[in-house]
Amino acid sequence: MDNALSILQQVFGYPQFRGPQAGIVAHVIGGGDALVLMPTGGGKSLCYQIPAIARQRAGQGVTIVVSPLIALMHDQVGALHEAGVEAAFLNSSLGYDEAIAVERRLARGDLTLLYAAPERVTTPRFLEQLDALHRRGQLALFAIDEAHCVSQWGHDFRPEYRALTVLHERFAGVPRIALTATADALTRADIVERLQLQDARRFVSSFDRPNIRYRIAEKKEPAAQLLRFIQHEHEGESGIVYCQTRKRVEDMAQSLQQQGIAALPYHAGLDAGLRQRHQDRFLREEGLVMVATIAFGMGIDKPDVRFVAHLDMPKNIEGYYQETGRAGRDGLPSEAWMLYGLQDVVNQRRMIDESPAGEDFKQVMRGKLDALLALAEATDCRRVRLLGYFGEASQPCGNCDNCLAPPQVWDGTDAARKLLSTVYRVQQASGIGFGAGHVMDILRGRRTDKVAQHGHDQVSTFGLGADFSEAQLRGVLRQLVAIGALAVDAQAFNTLKLTEGSRAVLRGERPVLLRESVAQGANGRKRREPRDRSALPAAAAGLTEAGQARFAALKAWRGEVARAHNLPAYVIFHDATLAAIAALGPQSIEALEGVSGIGARKLEAYGEEVMRVLRGV
Known part of the structure; x- marks a missing residue:
């Protein structure tokens, strides 16, 4: 460990290891396998880079780093070069002659670390090169970054990662370290099984990112809400805005640009060259806002991202945690801000139900969606909920919207029963289903043309919910759809229909408790003056x-x-x-x-x- 500490200080310029880094580094230098769960910004890279340098200096050869993204490889290798470490990457950005030159350096033993994608690592040609190194005792370590990609339960599943079992089978004596910032218990178990890490020592750090303030609000006018959020609280600062569709990305980027905010779009449908230019600008310039689908983000090491905003609800808490974790890597105050609404729940639920996956998989995905919705609807500390999902106990943080401005809670069970009864009665009366807006109009006693046309002002529940606001009923609908007590039929113009789960709510056996709608801006954050673009970080x-x-x-x-x-x-x-x-x-x-x-x-x-x-x- 004296050697490892010397490398930390002399090569990377840091005085001491942080958290569990020292134990991980010592274990891996000694030849042990490891599974490392450490939050974004916690220093995961050093956990394999320092053992790589130490083992190379001891004559044990090169470390192969399996990395899923070209941008991440480029930045990591660039940073290692700046620190004086011999590193290289093999990916599609290299020409034929450049790739051959890297392979020759690998064969000569000139490299300490070589980064490559899983698709390349498992090719016969690359495996033969590793065989040659192994026979000479020049294969020091395998580091598998973003290891959650191996799991079907993870949020970034990449089938190519499954083939990495060949590393253990073919090079059994070479230590392996698998690293990820995001994995619940199910995903961890899958990583261990898929990568054959049953004997690996597990290092699980706290998932807490105390410098990030979590805020979640009901979606009303998302473009206007986002604009207020940026202009009033993060003017001139770098941030990422996630949207679910490519069209929404482009529309939102254009909308921000028209308001004088430096914003760029990023999604898989853009020309590859344009995507790369936008990513390069985001990494190299200050004060840019990247509006993107989840195609953008993994491996983005920019330390001064001050906010991550979600205009659409992600699929699960793992995705939410991974994406929000891109804020505040430098440890300074940052924000995770999300809007969500009924349509988000409907869309996510429909994607699960209509997927070709098996029922067991769908059931797990529904549970993950329910957990995220529970986080969004929560009236207690967001951080306690978030960390609890990953199996970590904690105390109220004092740095989320619920801690700073506790919301009011109301019992929506009566409203839920009346809504379900209305869905049943209008379908019984007309023989067809109707959408959420129409059902709410009936329950609130609004005689619209459509209500009168179908005679729905005559159903027994007409006007029984006059005391409920539209916002309250939409909250009830979100909960009912999320818990499976109500379904949305996408094949019939998003009409509502009852399910087997409706019965327990109608009988009063399942309560429905909700948070009161919080007015936009009352989320525990005072409005501040726009930030001077020339201000110091x-x-x-x-x-x-x-x-x-x-x-x-x-x-x-x-x-x-x-x-x-x-x-x-x-x-x-x-x-x-x-x-x-x-x-x-x-x-x-x-x-x-x-x-x-x-x-x-x-x-x-x-x-x-x-x-x-x-x-x-």
């Missing part, structure tokens, strides 16, 4: 006036270096490192030693330049 907020001047000069210099190296600025130095230098005001290169984030290679490469910049302030 949060990392520099505590600096003196002189320190802020040093920080601004260092930041401008870092931008020039990043452009010259074609890397995101944070790969050169994080804001926190620049802020630490600015606060210190060093008078010599030697004084930079020990600043968090400055390893030996970076000190050698940039020390003189940093001092030149500081002398010019």
Whole structure:
């Protein structure tokens, strides 16, 4: 471990390991298998990068990192080069000659880490290359990143990951470390089984991200709600907005642009070159908002994303946690903000019911959707609910909307029974089903043309729900659809119909408790003045006036270096490192030693330049 700590300090520039990192690193250096669950921003990469360096220095060869995304490989390899580590990647972005050159470096033993996608790792050609290394004792470690992709219960299932069992079968003596930021108990069990990690030691960190404030609101006018959220609370800051469809992505990006917000669209239907340019701009520029489908995000290491917004409800809590975890990787205050509504529940439920999967799988997916809806409708601490889903006990956080502005609760059981009775009676009277709006009109006693046309003002439940607001009834409908007590028939114009689950609610055997609708803005967050686009990042907020001047000069210099190296600025130095230098005001290169984030290679490469910049302030 002295060697590992030396690598941490000299190569990566960090004084001490965090949390369980030291135990993981020691176990893997010693040749043990490991399954690591650690939240985004918790330092997972170091858990295999330091063992890779230590084992390579001990003559044990190269580490193969299985990674699912090209962008992630590029950034990781770029950061390792900056730290002085010999690393490379093999993916489709390389030309034939470039790929051959990397393969030759691999064969010569010139690499400490090689990143590759699961599809490439399991090809006969690549396996033969690994065989040759193995025979020479030059295969040090397999690191399987984003390991939840192996599980059908996970939120990013990729069948190609299943073939990675070949690594254990063919290279049984080579240690393996599987890493993920998101996996419930079912997904963890699937990872262990699919990757044959039954004997691996498990390291499960806290899933808590205390710097993220969780806020969930009812969807009313999503475009207007999002605009207020960004303009009033995150003006000029980087953020990600997730939408369910490509059209919604493009419409929302255009809407934000028209309001003067720097926003870019990203989805799988865009030209690959345009997608890459948009991603590169998001990583390299400040204050951009990326409006995207879930095609964007895995492996995005940008540390200063200040908010993640969902305009549509995700499929499950794992997806929600993974996506919101892209905010605040630098540990500074950030927000996870989501809107949800009845149509979200209907759409997600329909996708499950109409999928070609087996009934067992559908049942699990329905349970995951129910858990997410329970989080959205919760009246207690969001964080306690979220962590509880992953099996972690916690106390109310004081940093979510429910903790900061506790909502009122009401018993919707009576309203639920009346709604179900109305659905039954109108279908009995007309022989056909009707949609949610029409059913609510009947229950509230509204004699619309459609109600009068079908004679539904004569059904026995007409007007019995006059005391309920439309918002209350929509909340009841969401719950009924989510728990399977009411179905939406997509083949018949989204009409409502009863199910087997309706019976328990109608009999009063199953209560329906709901939160009162909270007015937009009353979510425990005071409106603040729009942020000056030229304002310094949060990392520099505590600096003196002189320190802020040093920080601004260092930041401008870092931008020039990043452009010259074609890397995101944070790969050169994080804001926190620049802020630490600015606060210190060093008078010599030697004084930079020990600043968090400055390893030996970076000190050698940039020390003189940093001092030149500081002398010019």
